[in-house]
Amino acid sequence: MDPxxxxxxxxxxxxxxxxxxxxxxxxxGWVLLFFKLRYNATRDYAWMHAYFTWVxxxxxxxxxxxxxxxxMSFQFGTNWPGYMEKVGxxxxxxxxxxxxxxxxxxxVFLGIMLFGFRRVSNGVHTLATVLVAGGTTLxxxxxxxxNSWMQTPAGFEIxxxxxxxxxxxxxxxxxxxxxxxxxxxxxxxxxxxxLIAGLSALRYLTGxxxxxxxxxxxxxxxxxxxxxxxxxxxxxxxGLNTLEHQPAKIAAMEANWETGPNIPLVLFAWPDEAxxxxxxxxxxxxxxxxxxxxxxxxxxxxxxxxxxxxxxVLPLFWGFRIMVxxxxxxxxxxxxxxxxxxxxxxxxxxxxxxxxxxxxxxWVATLAGWYVTEIGRQxxxxxxxxxxxxxxxxxxxxxxxxTLALYLALYAVLLITYIGVLVHLALKAxxxxxxxxxxxxxxxxxxxxxxxxx
Amino acid sequence: MTYDWQTLLPLIxxxxxxxxxxxxxxxxxxxxxIGILFAAADDREKDIMVNTIGPFWDANETWLVLAVxxxxxxxxxxxxxxxxxxYLPVFALLIGLILRxxxxxxxxxxxxxxxxxxxxxFLAGSLxxxxxxxxxxxxxxxxxxxGLGAIAFGLLTAVCLAAAYGAMGAxxxxxxxxxxxxxxxxxxxxxxxVLTAIGMAAVSLATPLASPRIFDRWFIxxxxxxxxxxxILSALLFVYLWRETFNLPKPGDAHALRPFLTLALIFxxxxxxxxxxxxxxxxxxxxxxxxxxxAPESLAIILAGTSLVLPVMIxxxxxxxxxxxxxxxxxxxx
Numbered sequence: 001m002d003p004x005x006x007x008x009x010x011x012x013x014x015x016x017x018x019x020x021x022x023x024x025x026x027x028x029g030w031v032l033l034f035f036k037l038r039y040n041a042t043r044d045y046a047w048m049h050a051y052f053t054w055v056x057x058x059x060x061x062x063x064x065x066x067x068x069x070x071x072m073s074f075q076f077g078t079n080w081p082g083y084m085e086k087v088g089x090x091x092x093x094x095x096x097x098x099x100x101x102x103x104x105x106x107x108v109f110l111g112i113m114l115f116g117f118r119r120v121s122n123g124v125h126t127l128a129t130v131l132v133a134g135g136t137t138l139x140x141x142x143x144x145x146x147n148s149w150m151q152t153p154a155g156f157e158i159x160x161x162x163x164x165x166x167x168x169x170x171x172x173x174x175x176x177x178x179x180x181x182x183x184x185x186x187x188x189x190x191x192x193x194x195l196i197a198g199l200s201a202l203r204y205l206t207g208x209x210x211x212x213x214x215x216x217x218x219x220x221x222x223x224x225x226x227x228x229x230x231x232x233x234x235x236x237x238x239g240l241n242t243l244e245h246q247p248a249k250i251a252a253m254e255a256n257w258e259t260g261p262n263i264p265l266v267l268f269a270w271p272d273e274a275x276x277x278x279x280x281x282x283x284x285x286x287x288x289x290x291x292x293x294x295x296x297x298x299x300x301x302x303x304x305x306x307x308x309x310x311x312x313v314l315p316l317f318w319g320f321r322i323m324v325x326x327x328x329x330x331x332x333x334x335x336x337x338x339x340x341x342x343x344x345x346x347x348x349x350x351x352x353x354x355x356x357x358x359x360x361x362x363w364v365a366t367l368a369g370w371y372v373t374e375i376g377r378q379x380x381x382x383x384x385x386x387x388x389x390x391x392x393x394x395x396x397x398x399x400x401x402x403t404l405a406l407y408l409a410l411y412a413v414l415l416i417t418y419i420g421v422l423v424h425l426a427l428k429a430x431x432x433x434x435x436x437x438x439x440x441x442x443x444x445x446x447x448x449x450x451x452x453x454x
Numbered sequence: 455m456t457y458d459w460q461t462l463l464p465l466i467x468x469x470x471x472x473x474x475x476x477x478x479x480x481x482x483x484x485x486x487x488i489g490i491l492f493a494a495a496d497d498r499e500k501d502i503m504v505n506t507i508g509p510f511w512d513a514n515e516t517w518l519v520l521a522v523x524x525x526x527x528x529x530x531x532x533x534x535x536x537x538x539x540x541y542l543p544v545f546a547l548l549i550g551l552i553l554r555x556x557x558x559x560x561x562x563x564x565x566x567x568x569x570x571x572x573x574x575x576f577l578a579g580s581l582x583x584x585x586x587x588x589x590x591x592x593x594x595x596x597x598x599x600x601g602l603g604a605i606a607f608g609l610l611t612a613v614c615l616a617a618a619y620g621a622m623g624a625x626x627x628x629x630x631x632x633x634x635x636x637x638x639x640x641x642x643x644x645x646x647x648v649l650t651a652i653g654m655a656a657v658s659l660a661t662p663l664a665s666p667r668i669f670d671r672w673f674i675x676x677x678x679x680x681x682x683x684x685x686i687l688s689a690l691l692f693v694y695l696w697r698e699t700f701n702l703p704k705p706g707d708a709h710a711l712r713p714f715l716t717l718a719l720i721f722x723x724x725x726x727x728x729x730x731x732x733x734x735x736x737x738x739x740x741x742x743x744x745x746x747x748x749a750p751e752s753l754a755i756i757l758a759g760t761s762l763v764l765p766v767m768i769x770x771x772x773x774x775x776x777x778x779x780x781x782x783x784x785x786x787x788x
Contacts, residue, residue, distance in 0.1 A: 060559045066512055067555035071548045073522050078541050081534020084526060089752040092527030096756040099516075099523045100763040107516040108770045111509025112777060119777050164749055393538045403545045410549065414556060421563050 003397040004389050007079040010404040012374075014071050016367055017411045021065035023366050026140050026185065027192040028058050029133030031219065032113075036129050038215075040122070046434055049212035050219075053429045054196070057422060059114050064418065066107070079400070080381075082391030087163045087382055090156055090171055091146055098142035105135030137185070144184055148177035150382045151373065152245045163385060175245050179238040180373075186231040187369065189223060190330060191362025196220030197337065198359020199422065201352040203430035210433040221341055224334035232327060236291075242376075243292055246383065247301040248309070249376035252316040254288050256302050263288040263300040271313040276304065311378045319372040326365040333358055360419070459754065464747035466757065467528035468736065474524055476725045478517035480622070480718045485511045487623020489554050489580020490616060491642055492573060499635050500573055504558065506630035506782040511558065513771060515551065525736075527756060532736040532746035539598045540590050543608075547586035553579030581616060588615025588653075595657055595728070596664045597738040607660060614653020618721075621646035625714035628702060630782045636703055643713060644699040651692050654724050658685065661731050665739060668731045681730065688723045691716055 032051055039047035073095075076084055084091060112120060112128040120128070155170030156163045165171060197220030203213045243250045255271045255278050256263050265287020269278035289298040303310055333354060340347055381388045485507040492500055507514075526533045537544055553575050561572035592611030596604045624646060627639035662669040672681060695716050703710065734742045747753065 056563060060563060063512065063555050063559040066515060067552040070515065070519055070522075070551055073519055073526065074537060074544050074548060076526060077522075077533040077537030078544055081538055084530035084533055088527065088530030089749045092530065092748050093752050093756045093759075095523060096527045097759050099520050100759050100767075104513070104516055104520075104763065104767045104770075107513040108767060108774055110512050111774050115509050116777060162749075165752060165755075168755065393534060395538055395541050399541055403542075406545075406549065410552065414552075417556075417560060417564075421560060424565060425563060 001397060001401065003395065003400050004392050006397055006400040006404055007392060007395075008388065010400060010407060011075055011079060013404070013407055013411065014068070014075055016370070017415070018065070018068040018072055019366065019370060020363055020415075021061045021068065022136065022140065023188050023191045023362065024061045024195065025058060025065055026136045026188040028054065028061070028195075029129070029136050030189075031192055031196065031223070032058060033126075033129045033133050034219065035215075036126050040126065044211075046211035046215055049210070049434050050216045053212065053425070054216070055114060056425055057195075059110075060418070060421065062106070062110060064414070079393055079395065080391045081393045083381060083386065085162070086386045086391065090149065090163055090165050093165075093168075094142050094146040094149070094172070098139055098146075101135075101138050101142070106132050106139065109135070140184060140188070141181060144181040145172045145174075145177055148180045149174045151180070151377055152176040153382055153385055158385070163382075176238075176241055179234070179241045182234050183231070183238045183369075184366075186227055186234055187362065187366045189227045190231060191366060193220050193222075193224035193227060193334070194330065194355075194362050195359050197224060197334070198355050198357070199426040201347065201355035202359075202423065202426050204347055205349070205352050205356070206427060206430050208430035208433060210430075212434050213430065217347070218341055221334055221337045224330065225338040228327065228331045228334055232331070235324075235327070240292065242373075243301075246376065248303070248306040249311060249316065249373070250292065251301045251303045251306070252311050252313045252376060253320040253372060254292075254300065255313055255317045256288060256300055257304050259299065259302040259305045261289060261297045261299050262286050263298075263302075265291060266317075269317070271317055273313055309379065311376045315375050316372050319368045319375070323365050323368040323372065326361050326368070329358070330361060330365070459750050461744070463750050463753040463757065464528070464743040467524060467747070467753060468733075468743045470760065471521060471524040471528065472725070472729055474517055474521035476722060478514070478521050479725070480721055481510070481514040481517060483619045483622040483721070484626040484714070485514055485623070486554075486580045486584050487619035487621065487646075488626065489576050489623075490584060490620045491623050491627070491639075492577040492580070494638075494642065495635075497570070497573075499638075502631060502635060502782060503627065504561070504576075506626060509774065509778045511555075513774070515555070518551075528748055528753060529736050529741075529743065529746040530748055532741050535737050535741065536594070536598070539600075540593065543586045543590045543593070547583050547590070550579045550581070550583030550586060554583060555579070584616040584619045585612040588612035591615060591657070594738065595661050597740075607656075610656055611653060614649050614656065617646045617649030618653060618717075621650050622714070622717055622721075625717050629711045629714050632703075632707065632781055640699050640702045643702075644696070647692070647696060647699070650720075654688065654720075657724070658727065661728070667739060671731060681727075684723055684727050684730075688720055691720050691723075695720075 032055060035047050035051040035054070039045070039051065109128040109131040112125065113132050116128060117125055149171055152175040153163075154174040155165065155167035157166050158164070196216050200213055200217035200220060203210075204217065239250065251257075254263070255266050255269055257276055257278075262285070264283035264285050266278060266281055266283045269281040269283075271278050286296040288300050289296055292298060292300055303313065333351070337347065337351055337355065340351065377383060379387055379389075381391050488503050488507055491503065495503060522533075525536070557572045557576035557579055561569050561576060564572060589608040589612040592608035593599065593604055595611070596607060621643055624639045624643035628636055628643065631639065662672050672678065695713060698713060698716075702713065732738055734744070736743050736746050
């Protein structure tokens, strides 16, 4: 195989594996702050129980985010040296600000947030939680600014074949950035909402009826039910923004070949790149025109208009449908669970059984969405500025293939272990319930050899 | 040399990158070292050893991201050359860091009977990462050569850097623990110190011999005179620390931090020597910091952020080290 496709797969695998963890920590930090603030306001210790259960998940997830993130910062140089050579003047400062403001804020105060509850005052501990949550979000801000700039570059000029910044405001707040950032932050919120709801439902199914389980369950379901309609609206706006700036991506997502009015919404099809048509198509007449242009005669761009400068159709078409389908499922599940919990104060077992696998639905939707937007940028690495193959380094295919195989094997093992540990932690918390009196309330030293040194 | 921004900014960033690498080597050095020392510790000791680094290691590793980040953003051209030349050792480093990072968290959260497996991986990951760093140091010192000699030299520096990290880990344990484990750490320190000294001597001799340019930088009068404190002071500190290992721990555990600080000083001296050898090159004998630097306006905007954030971060780090100061105790989330 050629080193280009191997390097692309390796980068895709690394970043896919990495994004699983920040997606959780970005929003989980704020949920932990919510637990903490509820405890500060009510002094109900069940909130702290929920906090301690989920702060362990946070610690584990954060560690995975750090180590897989280090891999990312090296990958630019090992596989894609042309990227920094061409646009380093713009990507550099954005990455630097990410490391400086965000990474350090998170990493430095994480220790206090995790282990400092009885070493610092309650106020400082709350502040540490705020700083870590704020740090993860700032981290997302800078990375999304850079990613959006690669999709819709602005505020620069090319001098001597290298990009130079002319307007930093335009670079950071480039046309797609506000939409992508909002979409991603909401995706993170939804991922965490369903993770908390799903693992709490697992505790519920194993017979746990502790107050902290109910509090976490209601928090997860509540956040999910509130965020999902907002996400559907923001996703639609993001799509319209993409239509304006990257029409070829939209054409591929809709598997629409010819530019024109009255374009149908394709629900199911097998797009055929060679024949430039769809097989087995099931479509709603005028659907795509109505969604994208808000009237039936609206003109929707078609793939044939873009010649060879267009992304592959199959992954975009199906990636988009997986994301939207997961979103619809999230809407149904979170709203019915919210109705039962808030109106009937109970959770039917079939619904609980459905919620357990949905714990990881956020991952599915987030990855599918990222595949759509990143593969949709091809053949460009930076739209209109740098093609992907131009950035490739000189490392031979054999070496890339070797490292790729090892990465994939390692990631598979880690993913299984991670999910296994989450389930183990949930079951353990479910079995213990809310121990009374709480050791931390009594303020006596803990002696749990198994727990020591987490 | 004219002193305009075009000249000064790459110089400032080379300095910042040097500081970031040095801080990384010292800070992550002790927690990687503790991972390596897992090889000689029993299960109860392993728990205590992990408790001594628990609140710090995330932040320690962040300095590596800062160092590589600065190379990436300030010297984009060099970043590509160095990292593609070191493709496989970089991969080993990353695998090592991933393994130890996750093992660190998993070992305490998996069912108790699986803990030993993750202890093993914590050791393996720490060792792989340290060896990879040492190997990269060796190959870089020889100007990114690929011959058999360079590989052999890389292997020597790999073992010596791993030993140096082990020494850092042992010194940190002397500071953070008491009783039997502390006594054990003194013995570990003594053993690791020998290999550390060999490694530093090897790098110090190989660097000037590998490149006539570096030879001329060191062995010319009067520079020789000004530079002589570097090797002499390092040697004196080694001897001092070696003798100290026979008197540790002191009555009342006085000056328990001193071995760690002495080692950190030795690292700093060695690093200063390397910096003098390679300046002004960022890729040895190929690219100077000015040839590899990003555009001044981009460097200026990074510098503005850095000078604002770095002091705050250093202050915050000191605060965190104080909160978790003193002898290590059981860490718990609640």
